[in-house]
Amino acid sequence: MFSISQDLYNYPEISGEEKQSSEKFKMILKEQGFHIHEFPEEELKYAFYAEYGKGHPMVGLLGEYDALPGLSQKGGSMVKEAVGASEPGHACGHNLIGTSAYASALAVKKYLEDTGKEGTVRFYGCPQEELLDGKVLMAKYHAFEGCDAGFSYHPWNANFPVYQGFLAMNNLKFHFTGISSHAGQAPGQGRSALDAVELANMGVNVMREHVISSARIHYVITNGGEAPNIVPKEASSWYYVRAPHRRDVNEITDRVLNCQKGAALMTDTTLSYEKVGGCYEILPNHVLFQLAHQNFHEMEMSPYTEEEKNLAKVLSMSLPEEQLKKDREVLGMETEGSYIHKETLSIEAAKSYPISGSSDIGDVSWLMPFSAIFTAAWPLGVNAHTWQSASASGSSLGQKGMLYAAKIMAGMAVDLMEKPEILREAQEEFRSRTEGNPYVSPLG
Ligand SMILES: [Zn+2]
CATH class of the missing domain: 3.40.630.10 (Zn peptidases)
Known part of the structure; x- marks a missing residue:
């Protein structure tokens, strides 16, 4: 052995x-x-x-x-x-x-x-x-x-x-799509996907106070745009939601998703997401x-x-x-x-x-x-x-x-x-x- x-x-x-x-x-x-x-x-x-x-x-x-x-x-x-x-x-x-x-x-x-x-x-x-x-x-x-x-x-x-x-957990990836434009010359024509990622994260960060204290929510920004002078058309984040019970993970996941949807509405961008996995x-x-x-x-x-x-x-x-x-x-x-x-x-x-x-x-x-x-x-x-x-x-x-x-x-x-x-x-x-x-x- x-x-x-x-x-x-x-x-x-x-x-x-x-x-x-x-x-x-x-x-x-x-x-x-x-x-x-x-x-x-x-x-x-x-x-x-x-x-x-x-x-x-x-x-x-x-x-x-x-x-x-x-x-x-x-x-x-x-x-x-x-x-x-x-x-x-x-x-x-x-x-x-x-x-x-x-x-x-x-x-x-x-x-x-x-x-x-x-x-x-x-x-x-x-x-x-x-x-x-x-x-x-x-x-x-x-x-x-x-x-x-x-x-x-x-x-x-x-x-x-x-x-x-x-901890039970869910693993999700969020993708926002906006409109690129020249960030100096024509910012008004752009819709920033990165703004959406940031606002969604802010939503989740203030939500932390209102979830059970044993929950864990962690994210990284996997795509934040190409260069500062281009309004980012694409941006993405990757989240883990964890909690002691699966039912709590599912409830918190729905609220994390609402933060993403709200951010898309605020920034005039569109949201798509993948549920990569999860466990009990x-x-x-x-x-x-x-x-x-x-x-x-x-x-x-x-x-x-x-x-x-x-x-x-x-x-x-x-x-x-x-x-x-x-x-x-x-x-x-x-x-x-x-x-x-x-x-x-x-x-x-x-x-x-x-x-x-x-x-x-x-x-x-x-x-x-x-x-x-x-x-x-x-x-x-x-x-x-x-x-x-x-x-x-x-x-x-x-x-x-x-x-x-x-x-x-x-x-x-x-x-x-x-x-x-x-x-x-x-x-x-x-x-x-x-x-x-x-x-x-x-x-x-
Ligand atoms: Zn191991």
Whole structure:
């Protein structure tokens, strides 16, 4: 498993380009007797699932394998050290995510073989998580149908199952068209598309006071015109709208859209827009959350070597001291001198742990009872998308966290197969939480 995750680390592929990474997983899963299912849609060319077993329960394990542009880093290095100048890198540790799901799938296969029980395990090859739309697209083409429950893993700097978190979001692009003219000679004949972009942004900026305080609205101007002496005929902006719940994201998105429409009216320009994508927040499932928490305690993490402990210390110490202090507080870590979170967060601490990024695993949680787990693959204070998280993800420090996660997910899958009443309870909870509020694809 270490060498598989290292292989992936050594040929990082960004979202939408995961040809080698997806091929590798298909190959090794096929060798292990899994049946590979591919999708005919061009958008899903690097997505697949691999299945072993028969009948139900059917458990899905979500693997990811995309890297990030420009974050190349030598695995296990104590300093910022790119392998190639502008190369991508596994700074979000998706090499560990893919491999943990694979390891877990093999363990469940072994269990099914040994016991002769009825049940199916599926490894999902999920591309482009970093674009937040791989699983959204897979959901659009019904890739997750048939699963009774699903699990996923993400490397982190702490050990806990996720109860809720990740912000729902919408991704939109706005384009305004006006009339160009000479900005000095004949400004009266021009209608500035850039004015529209600026007025729309002003509208959104004053609106911030009147949306829920946990909402996040961010934009960039992707086209602001060609030169100051030409009234801009074309101008564009790109927005993300995020909030803890999808319903809030949809409501705020409508209001952001109204700001754009108002700006078009004010400036005598025309508006067109694209809904590029979006995703859901995690729908909690208390039954699976508790099952995950129990498995964190039942499984053991391999002990770290002195070398690994030292790498953790050096990576943590490269961060501002305040960041470490804050993390120690959040994680309830008292011991100065320890740079890896070893205990599992309590149920209460795990439930209230703030996660304010977005992820397309949220969509899967609205399609089946779902549990996401985080393990300490990165040292204290280290956040995703940094050279430190990349370095740890390409070392045995990260790989030990990955294997711990694989054991936990396999343990949970076996629990569901051994004790059907737990699965029934998880499904009942899922049904009651989604009743009257079913999944609607953010892609429309
Ligand atoms: Zn990630």
